[in-house]
Amino acid sequence: MKFDTPATTNPIDQMKVVGKPIPRIDGDLKVTGRAKYAYEWHDASTPYAYGYPVGASIARGRIRSMDIAAAEKAPGVLAVVTTLAVGERKKGKFNTAKLFGGDEVQHYHQAIAVVVAENFEQARAAAALVKVDYAEEKGAFDLKEAMKTAEKPADSQQPDTSVGDFDATFGSAAITLDEAYSTPDQSHAMMEPNASIAAWDGDNVTVWTSSQMIDWWRADLATTLDIDKEKIHLMSPFIGGGFGGKLFLRSDAVLAVLGAQAAKRPVKVALPRPFMINNTTHRPATIQRIRIGAERDGKITAIAHESWSGDQPGGQLEAAVAQTRLLYAGANRMTAMRLATLNLPEGNAMRAPGEAPGLMALEIAMDEMAEKLGLDPIEFRILNDTQVDPEKPERPFSHRNLIGCLKLGAETFGWSSRGKPGARREGNWLIGQGVAVAFRNNMMLPSGARVRLDRQGIATVETDMTDIGTGSYTIIAQTAAEMLGLPMDRVAVQLGDSRFPVSAGSGGQFGANSSTSGVYAACVKLREAVAAKLGFNSDDVVFENGEVRSGNRSVPLTEAVGDEGLVGEDTMTWGDLTQTHQQSTFGAHFVEVGVDVATGESRVRRMLAVCAAGRILNPITARSQVIGAMTMGVGGALSEELAVDTRRGFFVNHDLAGYEVAVHADIPHQDVIFMDETDPMSSPMKAKGVGELGLCGVSAAIANAIYNASGVRVRHYPLTLDKLIGNLPDVA
Numbered sequence: 001m002k003f004d005t006p007a008t009t010n011p012i013d014q015m016k017v018v019g020k021p022i023p024r025i026d027g028d029l030k031v032t033g034r035a036k037y038a039y040e041w042h043d044a045s046t047p048y049a050y051g052y053p054v055g056a057s058i059a060r061g062r063i064r065s066m067d068i069a070a071a072e073k074a075p076g077v078l079a080v081v082t083t084l085a086v087g088e089r090k091k092g093k094f095n096t097a098k099l100f101g102g103d104e105v106q107h108y109h110q111a112i113a114v115v116v117a118e119n120f121e122q123a124r125a126a127a128a129l130v131k132v133d134y135a136e137e138k139g140a141f142d143l144k145e146a147m148k149t150a151e152k153p154a155d156s157q158q159p160d161t162s163v164g165d166f167d168a169t170f171g172s173a174a175i176t177l178d179e180a181y182s183t184p185d186q187s188h189a190m191m192e193p194n195a196s197i198a199a200w201d202g203d204n205v206t207v208w209t210s211s212q213m214i215d216w217w218r219a220d221l222a223t224t225l226d227i228d229k230e231k232i233h234l235m236s237p238f239i240g241g242g243f244g245g246k247l248f249l250r251s252d253a254v255l256a257v258l259g260a261q262a263a264k265r266p267v268k269v270a271l272p273r274p275f276m277i278n279n280t281t282h283r284p285a286t287i288q289r290i291r292i293g294a295e296r297d298g299k300i301t302a303i304a305h306e307s308w309s310g311d312q313p314g315g316q317l318e319a320a321v322a323q324t325r326l327l328y329a330g331a332n333r334m335t336a337m338r339l340a341t342l343n344l345p346e347g348n349a350m351r352a353p354g355e356a357p358g359l360m361a362l363e364i365a366m367d368e369m370a371e372k373l374g375l376d377p378i379e380f381r382i383l384n385d386t387q388v389d390p391e392k393p394e395r396p397f398s399h400r401n402l403i404g405c406l407k408l409g410a411e412t413f414g415w416s417s418r419g420k421p422g423a424r425r426e427g428n429w430l431i432g433q434g435v436a437v438a439f440r441n442n443m444m445l446p447s448g449a450r451v452r453l454d455r456q457g458i459a460t461v462e463t464d465m466t467d468i469g470t471g472s473y474t475i476i477a478q479t480a481a482e483m484l485g486l487p488m489d490r491v492a493v494q495l496g497d498s499r500f501p502v503s504a505g506s507g508g509q510f511g512a513n514s515s516t517s518g519v520y521a522a523c524v525k526l527r528e529a530v531a532a533k534l535g536f537n538s539d540d541v542v543f544e545n546g547e548v549r550s551g552n553r554s555v556p557l558t559e560a561v562g563d564e565g566l567v568g569e570d571t572m573t574w575g576d577l578t579q580t581h582q583q584s585t586f587g588a589h590f591v592e593v594g595v596d597v598a599t600g601e602s603r604v605r606r607m608l609a610v611c612a613a614g615r616i617l618n619p620i621t622a623r624s625q626v627i628g629a630m631t632m633g634v635g636g637a638l639s640e641e642l643a644v645d646t647r648r649g650f651f652v653n654h655d656l657a658g659y660e661v662a663v664h665a666d667i668p669h670q671d672v673i674f675m676d677e678t679d680p681m682s683s684p685m686k687a688k689g690v691g692e693l694g695l696c697g698v699s700a701a702i703a704n705a706i707y708n709a710s711g712v713r714v715r716h717y718p719l720t721l722d723k724l725i726g727n728l729p730d731v732a
């Protein structure tokens, strides 16, 4: 099915199941430990061996030789596979740095060997015995230095945009702002490490892994192994978080497959936590410059956003100016991004790549600008709302209710009680409130599904869609139940298996809308098959209460499908509605913080997010997405920072003790409100994504609240106490 005209009324609009707060159907499996994650495909009859990775201890250079004699002789060792023995391999489509193979070292902790042994401890002990002789080369590790020679990447990365005459308008504007901001390297730090089990059967290999994107992984693994994609069976039914760290094939899968081949045994490999941070990808640091010019009435006349980030040679820039191209009005505007070469581990997508770090800067700048204009920051944003793409005014937004989010949020949160910076104090706590806008584009990817209806009246949905903790199982079941007129307990959902139709996968907050649309399309096919079998006209057929009805004829579904059952399969593809209309999601984040006047420690006291993201398919799972994202934004504001060793070229704090993420206990109170809306331009589901929206803007709202509390403006994340302590008012 191709979605190329706005959705009209369809069975989803009944909202008997879709839109209901249904607890996740895989919840029992998870809380009882029966959901099998990648490392847990224990099967007593299979003699698994354990693989332990060896990482490069230099950041850049070549491996002259490797001495594996001691490792091979160590107790329990079955095989040692080295990057030299494996030789140069073709890189998959999605990674910049290679995962394994050849003598070149591109970054610290790049995988250079896997040691396979009877048990984990033996593999780990033997891995420590591998000796490597390197020819080390000088690398670039400091973004501040490297940005001086940063270059404009290929047009495919859309580095520059420009409309009107920014320089002239900015130069003559009544009120101007010109400031620099920075965001650090961040790590996905998901709960479940990257992990895989590989088992060969002749020429075929089965890989249980932890992947957000089954088909991307399968294709890249086939390229790396130089085998036919059909020979790889990939499974990833349960995933303990990804945040982009599992979008693209990772080394654990490659090492498990090659280790299993060498040891002639199924092999499991989990990347140890201290290895993950430098071996896998991260969100790259940015340095950003923002200039805004406005007239005294508060209308923006000129806005410019420039950003510098770094990556491995041939890599990607962090698209931190993305939201500035779309968020606020202003006739004269420019954006530019430059990419520096860094020999740090590969920079790549992490939850809301682009907008998350971009809004961390832009939304502080907007707060500063409002203050210069003597306007309330909400009023300033409302004044500069736009209903069209400001760079291409002929393109309207499909639906945009940012103003509604700001107004409802202000009222609910008690925004009117906010005082002047530094004005509110309770004991040693300086109290302040901040606001920031959330904005993230809505993308769609083709998504397929197969739905079988059997003679017991059970519908089984099969798609290679993944559930990374987001609730995919549940919203897919709701979609099938709604389309087929069945209760939830008559629907089974099977995900994350390469034998199933290729889906959108989980990423870029496109998963929920895209994958349920694929299920919608498959259900339409199934409904047509049922109608055809009964000789019903599929246009006026109704599926309700386990029956299919046309006019005054009604047949139980169990009877209609017969002994053989019926199957519907289809893939949703997308027309050009995303070109003719800008599709985005919107929100407003409100935060209250306390800043300790003596220690400079900041604490979040309460938070509220108001989101406008089309139809909400399940308010429980959607809320969980936003709550989790807000929590991530607290980490981003206050603690998360990969510390770069700019001499040796690696991230020093490579575990969860040194890389501090925010947790439940850091935030006493969180609320989420969803605007009641649908977006018929997005899909037949009329839904959009929320998983990344919830993160966008949070950290800036916290920075703005800290300013309102303390009077100290910090433009460089994270907002640790050292950036506040010397500038706070007297304790007394």
Ligand code: MOS
Residues within 6 Å of the ligand: 212, 242, 243, 244, 245, 247, 349, 350, 351, 352, 353, 506, 507, 508, 509
């Ligand atoms: Mo997301 S960074 O596309 O998992």
